[in-house]
Amino acid sequence: MEAAILSGTKVLVGDNDLKSQLKDRGFGELEGKALVLSIIEAVYLVDTDKMEVLKGDKKITFEELVKIGSKKEEEFYNKYVVYKDLRERGLLVRSGLKFGTDFRIYDRGAKLGKSHSKYLVHVVPEEYTCSFPEMAGRLRLAKNVNKDMIYAIADEESDITYYLVDRVRF
Numbered sequence: 001m002e003a004a005i006l007s008g009t010k011v012l013v014g015d016n017d018l019k020s021q022l023k024d025r026g027f028g029e030l031e032g033k034a035l036v037l038s039i040i041e042a043v044y045l046v047d048t049d050k051m052e053v054l055k056g057d058k059k060i061t062f063e064e065l066v067k068i069g070s071k072k073e074e075e076f077y078n079k080y081v082v083y084k085d086l087r088e089r090g091l092l093v094r095s096g097l098k099f100g101t102d103f104r105i106y107d108r109g110a111k112l113g114k115s116h117s118k119y120l121v122h123v124v125p126e127e128y129t130c131s132f133p134e135m136a137g138r139l140r141l142a143k144n145v146n147k148d149m150i151y152a153i154a155d156e157e158s159d160i161t162y163y164l165v166d167r168v169r170f
Helices: 016-024 039-047 062-072 076-088 132-144
Strands: 003-007 010-013 029-031 034-037 052-055 058-060 092-095 103-106 119-125 148-154 160-165
Touching: 003 039, 010 016, 010 039, 016 034, 034 039, 039 052, 039 062, 039 076, 062 076, 076 092, 076 103, 076 119, 076 148, 076 160, 119 132, 132 148, 132 160
Parallel strands: 003 052, 119 148
Antiparallel strands: 003 010, 010 034, 029 034, 052 058, 092 103, 103 119, 148 160
């Protein structure tokens, strides 16, 4: 199995074959000669046996990667469960950080750089509550960039419920 290198909270892929395969499938960002994967992408690829991650000569396990991700982000495991579900549905999933949310979702078959994302996804735990102004703010941002807003609620059993939020005008 091909391997990538853990560097802090990023994972670097230098192997040309693996790098090319992953880039074609919408993973990572090219930086110089390496493909840089987010920790959530690396967790997914390790979980699905597509790649190994090494730190020095030591193989990093799925659990260790989740622990690294959990130190970096709140609700990391819930975000990972949603990420994996969306990927398994054939959707292209990218970071939504610049839109103040967890993920941007592209339609099946979309190519990065040639298509625009269609949805913004905000992952929340089952016990999550928010005010209407907070929800309206997220919705307004999504609409301002021509996207639909989805809340993904992950419960304790890792079951996910997706809610598309929209406004109604009469």
